[in-house]
Amino acid sequence: MDQNLKTELSKHGIFATSFEELYNWGRKNSVWPLTFGLACCAIEMIATTMARYDLARFGAEVFRPSPRQADLMIVSGTVTKKMAPQVVRLYNQMPEPKYVIAMGACAISGGPFRDGYNVLKGIDRFIPVDVHIPGCPPRPEALIHAFMTLQDKISAQHLTGESRPRHLKADLPSEFPVPAFGEHGLEPAQNDEVFLNPLKVIQG
């Protein structure tokens, strides 16, 4: 529907919408995160849900203790190589549509522990991340911003057509391979179907 026509109609008190918009509006305002804290960033995540920052304003106050009921995984903190298989398995156990916010320097790149032998250099090596937030730790406002970014992303998703998101494509799997402990860290070290290797991106 033409945007100008819609604003013209709304001036006369007529509200026009499409199923897609209505559906996405409902979805983006009821994103339930998984109760899942990994490190110090989790404290900021908890603060975000409490009365001062009040994530409930965005319909996301219901942190679900089971992945079966959750829509959003906030990877809040350092992902160690010991923990990475569990993170991926939890992600796999979430029903579609599911979203991931990588919160903080550790979750997006390994952060200050990047050179450590036991730290995963970013969870985007194994699962698709929708929003990355930098910071060590990011302030609750940053998490709220990331959440609003995710809401914008959800409301822009199409129900039909080739550009529809992964969860609407029946042939694409909802599970991602869980890494195993190998002799030298995790095997495989990354899931090449998900991970955008910066070196390869730069080289073209």
Added chain:
Amino acid sequence: MGKSLPIAPVEHPWATIVVLLVAAIVFGAIPLSLAWLWARFFSPPKPGIQKNATYECGLEAEGDAWLRLDVSYYLYAIVFLIFDVEAVFLLPFAAAFSGLSLAACLAMLVFLLLLVEGLVWACQKGVLTWA
């Protein structure tokens, strides 16, 4: 045929209830069927081995759910129960202490002594040491 038929059919006394019942079923069925239809087109099912597996906080489930638990805790539980009941008796004893006769006081002390003896006996038997 002496009686003439009524012009309007007589309403059955339960007709209203039937109408309400049908309305209630339809009222519930319409959103459910709409949701079912929506899910058919816009929520392709994607089952998987891990997705359908037992949820164990991200770990793989191991072993059998039918475990045998150690029974040695039951002795602790019994001793606790006895002294719990003792506390119930001690409270009215303490509340009425100043007004008690000597005989009542002695009776209470004998009761306490018996329980303390029991505790010493249990301790000597090694009930209170975890093994």
